[in-house]
Amino acid sequence: MNPMDTITQQFTAHNYKLTSQREAIVKVLLDNEKDHLSVEEVYMLVKGSYPQLGLATVYRTLELLCELHLVEKMNFGDGVSRYDLRSEDHDHMHHHLICDSCGKVAEIKDDWLAELEEKLEKEYGFSVTDHRLDFKGTYRICTGSGCKRPKEGQAIS
Template sequence: MTNVGERGIAVDTNNEMSKIQNCMHNAGFKLTPQRQAIVKVLLDHHQEHLSAEEIYIELLRASFSFGLATVYRTLDILTDLNLLTKISFEDGVARYDLRTEDPNHFHHHLVCTQCGKTIEIHEDLLNDVEKLVFRKYHFKVSDHRLTFLGLCKDCQNEQLMGDEGHQRNS
């Protein structure tokens, strides 16, 4: 089954579930039905950066009845295994991002400071910077995170329309 997110990035749900199960097994963990349900929510919402509470609400909607503590424990395990990344944007809420791409590099984000919209950038923009860091500082980068803060297209247009209306009224 392939799940296509709002920006058209396809994720093969069955393949990702198998990879996660193998990784957990190799680390000595089982993919219990509860953990599988949590991973399925993450896969189904792979571009939404859900919080633990939002994941829990999705599980309740799907008629699962286990505690929020189980969600947190599973998220901690997946994060420790580098299958999931815990991120925090402007709202200060811990959110989770499933690592479905190259495990050596995390994708980047554009975050609108006005409406909170988050857009993922899947291109690795920092390869040249990593090489420079290695040459100059003899530091081998294993991963990086980059978040650009600013105004999304919709908020820019809204701001522009507000400015034009203000100028006409002056």
Template sequence: MLQLSLPDIKSQLQRAGFKLTPQREALVQVLIDNKTAHLSAEEIFMLLKQTHPDIGLATVYRTLEILTQLNAVKKVVFEDGIARYDLKRKDSGHSHHHLLCSRCGVIEEVFEDLLSQIEKNIEADYQFKILDHRLAFHGICKVCQSLERDSGLNG
């Protein structure tokens, strides 16, 4: 699936009565450039400071809040309690899923919607209209598994 582009987000902002200021544009570009990084507001701020030294952390938080409300950005909170931000994908009705490595902390994304039949069952059985779902799998990534195998063979 394709990620939302800068023109897509500019259109969303304009429809909601907001302008695409240089600071907002730079923030969106950071999200586009780091699409798999799951950046926190503070990490986005530090990246923005490199090219926009005048930007404030409050501006980053306000912009992320606006983009979240416009459904251009998805706020995800993992077990560490830190809010991280994902740029939404085009034609994406649901959030994507995550694979969280317990060893190194890497976060991988799964874009397949594996829960559509479960959602249908829940909606039918509980008369509950599902708008979205979040799913995170916890385990050990292939790199850490390989390192464990290698250290077991060599140790």
């Protein structure tokens, strides 16, 4: 099932309408999935198609998407909330590499914490339902104005 169908089903299941404005917001998130957009960035991208759209509508829609567990609200330590679509192909959220020099964010989709989760369940009786792990640092190849970071799974030379 494609992501838009999943989102439409969630809206319907919770008796919400997927208005054309909400759909445009979701499409911006889908089209910019790797960018971890802020409310303002989503607003600017949607405003071209819907000039009458208000920032408050974007904010409310993103909060609703969070409430429906379709989007994860995150902060990378710079005081800006960003929004990231949840993916059906992963049990947990992915992890991030955050460059201190230029602010670039790279995703790591591998779940390196599965063994730790099993240990928490076994030793503490604690069942992990989700987790997020962010690594902060600097790429060797960062120029300060932008990283020429590797693609997912590619080593840095």
